[in-house]
Amino acid sequence: MKENFLHYLWKFKKFDTLNLKTSNGQEITIISVGQFLELAGPDFFNAQIIIGNQKWAGNVEIHLKSSDWYVHHHEKDAAYENVILHVVWEHDTEVFRKNNSEIPVLELKNYVDDAVLNNYQRLLTPKSWIFCEKQLREVDDFVLKNWQERLFFERLERKSKAIYELLEETNNDWEAVLFCMLAKNFGLNTNGEVFLKIAQSIPFAIIRKESFEVENLEALLLGKAGLLDADKEDNYFKDLKFRYFYLLHKYQLDSKSEGQVQFFKHRPDNFPNIRLSQLAHLYHLHQNLFSQINSVCSLNMAYELFQLSTSVYWENHYQFDKESPKKVKKLSKSFIDLVMINTIIPIQFAYAKSLGKETTEDLMAMQAEVAPEKNAIIDKFDSFGIKAINAFDTQSLLQLKNEYCTGGRCLDCAIGMELLKKSS
Structure with missing residues (x-):
């Protein structure tokens, strides 16, 4: 007990x-x-x-x-x-x-009463995955939907903590915070932390100044990722390397890279050099990106805003010195969905909260437009009768599993409380 x-x-x-x-x-x-x-x-x-x-x-x-x-x-x-x-x-x-x-x-x-005790013991008896897995289908839809709303905003609150920490580091520069969040997002799970360090290592004022020349942005990002450290015969590589060391000298930046980016187990379109080139092009195309991100109110608006690709060089390369069949490497809709989940909606939530504005209904509606994420946790809930039809569902279920089920916090959970009430 x-x-x-x-x-x-x-x-x-x-x-x-x-x-x-x-x-x-x-x-x-x-x-x-x-x-x-x-x-x-x-x-x-x-x-x-x-x-x-x-x-x-x-x-x-x-x-x-x-x-x-x-x-x-x-x-x-x-x-x-x-x-x-x-x-x-x-x-x-x-x-x-x-x-x-x-x-x-x-x-x-x-x-x-013994019935209350028996029900508690039934709920808390170890199962194969979570305590209530055999009883989930018994939970009333109204209780589940209300709890999902709470979970969704708890998850946004958790994501907001990282945003507010970045705000302190950047002297409340929302554009700089957005740049850091997007960089992490573009790095995905494998390279996200390294991409974040890269973004933090370059003052955003420099990104803003150099955004008119996309090759300079690409040189800064690839250089800080350690992708320009070697010597290659490739002319584009040589040009980027020259630009990188010129910019380091111009802005008195530290020359050390911010960590080892990973290519292993990535599909070629997710290679770190491809994603960094796309990030450079995003800031080349949009000099006031924060206001545009903050005005996104539908998934289609996000798709339009993130219509971008790489430098021409990467259309027939995945690596320096190795030519490949030509392919314009645009951001896929599934990738933009992740940007919506992990950057656009959390940034809008945190910014609205800082202004004391109420945006809960709008954010839930936007999240509900996004396709459900696919991972082992969501698949497991599906096998127990809880089906996710959009990203609002998946985000709330991830919060449920990570913050409640894993720690055995059944009595802090609306589902656990409902199951206790049913049999007692």
Whole structure:
């Protein structure tokens, strides 16, 4: 049994509240269970309880055993001086305040119905993947959809943390933050962190100044990726390398590369040199990209904005010195979908939040236009009866699995709570 189950029992009064007595035999009447704030200090604040003939207002602390009070050293913490009731599953020792007055104890195991316990044990019995996998189909669609909305915005909040950190680093330059976010996005999972470091290593003012000459942008990006370090006979390579060292000198930039980019296991169109060339062309075509990104209100607008390809050289090359059949390497719709999921919508959310604007409905509608992502987590949910029809669904399911299912946080999850209610 986990302590959060006791929090659930107390918060929702899932026990016999009519016949409560302390471990010393005094009658207990609960007027208010208090507020569960999940902060440092007692578990429930501002509860109101009648013990015997005395009405008390204060805090409630919850533990599996009474002795946990001393295990957690609450006797030394002034924050626990105002605890009026110690709620435990098993009472194994008396607990005293600093002034030696005894704290009343409620031993919950004497008042919880077997059906509630059995349902909790059924839910928390280990399964092959997640605890509720055999019960997911029982969850009401209304509960699931409302929970998905909450999960979707929790995921956006998590993504926003990285955005706000970048804002601090760039002195609140949203254009610079967007450049960093896009760079990471263009690097995908394998090269995303290296691409981000590359973007962070080049002051955005330089990107803005050099954006009128796309070869200069490409030289900066490829050079910082370590792709111009070797010596090659290729004339385009030589030109980019010359431009790179000229720009390093011009702007007094550090010459070291920002990490090793990976080609292995990538399809040729996802090679880091191809993606960096496309990123250079994006900033060559759009000098005020942030305002355009912020005005995107549909997937089609994103498709139009990201209509771009590489330098002409890369149309018949995947690597320097090796010619290949000609192919114009445009951004695919599936790639732009990822940009929408991982950059456009998070940037719009964070920016609107910074201005105090409400955009929840618009963002959900845009995310719902995007095709569902394909990965092992989404496939697994599908096998248990939860089918994702768009990226709104997949983003919420990823949040559910990563932040709730993996950590066994069933009692913090609307699905877990609904399943407990159904059988109790």
